[in-house]
Amino acid sequence: MSVALGLTRPLVVRTTLVGDPGDLLARLPEAAPYAWIRRGEGLVAWGEAARVAVPPGPGRFDWARRWLSAILGEAHVDDGVGVPGSGPVAFGSFTFDPDAHGSVLVVPQVVLARRGGRAWLTTVGDEHLDLVTPPADPGRIRYGDGSLTAPEWEHAVALAVRQIRSGRLEKAVLARDLTAVAERPIDVRLLLSRLASRYPECYTFSCAGLVGATPELLVRRTGETIESLVLAGTVSRGTSQADDDARGAGLFASEKDRYEHTCAVESVREALAPLCAELTVPTEPELLVLPNVQHLASPVTGRLADGASVLDVVAAMHPTAAVGGTPTHTALDVIRELEGMDRAGYAGPVGWIDARGDGEWGIALRCAQIEGPRARLFAGCGIMGDSDPAAELAEAQAKLRVMQYALEG
Numbered sequence: 001m002s003v004a005l006g007l008t009r010p011l012v013v014r015t016t017l018v019g020d021p022g023d024l025l026a027r028l029p030e031a032a033p034y035a036w037i038r039r040g041e042g043l044v045a046w047g048e049a050a051r052v053a054v055p056p057g058p059g060r061f062d063w064a065r066r067w068l069s070a071i072l073g074e075a076h077v078d079d080g081v082g083v084p085g086s087g088p089v090a091f092g093s094f095t096f097d098p099d100a101h102g103s104v105l106v107v108p109q110v111v112l113a114r115r116g117g118r119a120w121l122t123t124v125g126d127e128h129l130d131l132v133t134p135p136a137d138p139g140r141i142r143y144g145d146g147s148l149t150a151p152e153w154e155h156a157v158a159l160a161v162r163q164i165r166s167g168r169l170e171k172a173v174l175a176r177d178l179t180a181v182a183e184r185p186i187d188v189r190l191l192l193s194r195l196a197s198r199y200p201e202c203y204t205f206s207c208a209g210l211v212g213a214t215p216e217l218l219v220r221r222t223g224e225t226i227e228s229l230v231l232a233g234t235v236s237r238g239t240s241q242a243d244d245d246a247r248g249a250g251l252f253a254s255e256k257d258r259y260e261h262t263c264a265v266e267s268v269r270e271a272l273a274p275l276c277a278e279l280t281v282p283t284e285p286e287l288l289v290l291p292n293v294q295h296l297a298s299p300v301t302g303r304l305a306d307g308a309s310v311l312d313v314v315a316a317m318h319p320t321a322a323v324g325g326t327p328t329h330t331a332l333d334v335i336r337e338l339e340g341m342d343r344a345g346y347a348g349p350v351g352w353i354d355a356r357g358d359g360e361w362g363i364a365l366r367c368a369q370i371e372g373p374r375a376r377l378f379a380g381c382g383i384m385g386d387s388d389p390a391a392e393l394a395e396a397q398a399k400l401r402v403m404q405y406a407l408e409g
């Protein structure tokens with residue numbers, strides 16, 4: 001646990017309304033910032049007022065919430081705005097595997113935010129005058145295989161299919177990674193601005209080197225209201241409008257994809273039902289059309305029964321069957337046996353929480369872990385008993401293109 005040099009505990013936090021800051025991402029002064037942006041709204045942040053490495057284990061979300069309550073409970077807060085995301089905020093990224101190291105919570109020194117036409121600035125400690133220098137291009141990118149080559153990953157998919165057909169489980173989400181090396185250190189701000197302009201419907205995020213544009217909202221808490229967007233079932237975009245429509249209709253009619261989607265929706269319903277006084281789950285999915293793929297999508301809404309914070313809800317939901325499988329524990333065993341890699345923050349919860357317990361957390365998909373000139377890109381697919389390994393590989397490649405575009409432009 002650390003509190004940044006030059007800052008004293010308790011933290012002194014001040015939020016004030018500011019004039020329209022324009023493009024939030026263009027205001028970031030640092031190459032490794034924090035961000036959560038959709039359709040131009042959200043939060044960007046920099047500096048570290050406090051940071052903690054969350055210890056692995058089944059109680060990690062609870063541990064993180066208590067750490068944050070201790071820090072923010074003693075903070076001196078002057079919040080003249082009083083909306084979700086104003087006052088002190090922590091960004092976080094949790095590993096997919098509860099037993100892995102690497103989960104982190106950070107209270108940034110400066111947060112600049114906009115929602116519904118209002119913008120505000122939160123500072124912790126003294127106000128900073130940060131000079132914004134334009135992000136540098138990382139140069140040519142060279143890709144390599146991650147833990148498994150493409151044929152090895154297809155083989156792993158075939159093994160998962162066999163296990164599903166044998167009745168051991170119903171669904172497992174298998175992922176693969178690619179490595180990328182740039183000529184120069186990668187400035188995360190460049191990736192964020194490319195992602196946000198190409199994928200405005202997605203949540204463009206950055207936290208502790210994990211950067212991406214995820215279409216999947218794990219949970220948003222606004223007071224007692226919660227919202228989630230469950231995704232599972234994918235087809236690539238077509239080459240013409242007619243082809244695109246036909247692919248979308250095919251996805252909608254595909255028994256394999258509908259069942260894959262049902263598994264994910266039911267896992268969310270089971271996780272949320274005990275926390276909610278009301279829960280609305282659509283009976284039919286809709287189609288979410290993104291620049292690279294189309295997904296089956298189910299928007300779920302609920303009203304919390306008690307004062308659970310957004311991190312309590314995240315704890316109950318992770319991992320959903322959109323990234324784990326069904327049944328969860330068997331799927332996690334199969335993932336461990338077949339994937340041959342550490343997922344790190346990929347497919348884990350990523351987002352922000354404020355002192356009221358409100359916040360927005362996504363599932364970290366279409367993302368990469370960035371370190372200096374190196375990146376590890378991730379993508380996974382829901383595997384069912386009738387999955388075709390070659391088709392799943394093509395789907396994973398379509399998903400990987402999000403971060404390849406972010407790196408190369």
Ligand SMILES: C=C(O[C@H]1C=CC=C(C(=O)O)[C@@H]1O)C(=O)O
Nearest residue numbers: 231232233234322379380381382
């Ligand atoms: C696991 C990923 O996507 C999930 C979310 C949407 C659709 C999915 C699918 O159709 O397989 C996956 O469940 C990923 O992008 O790495």
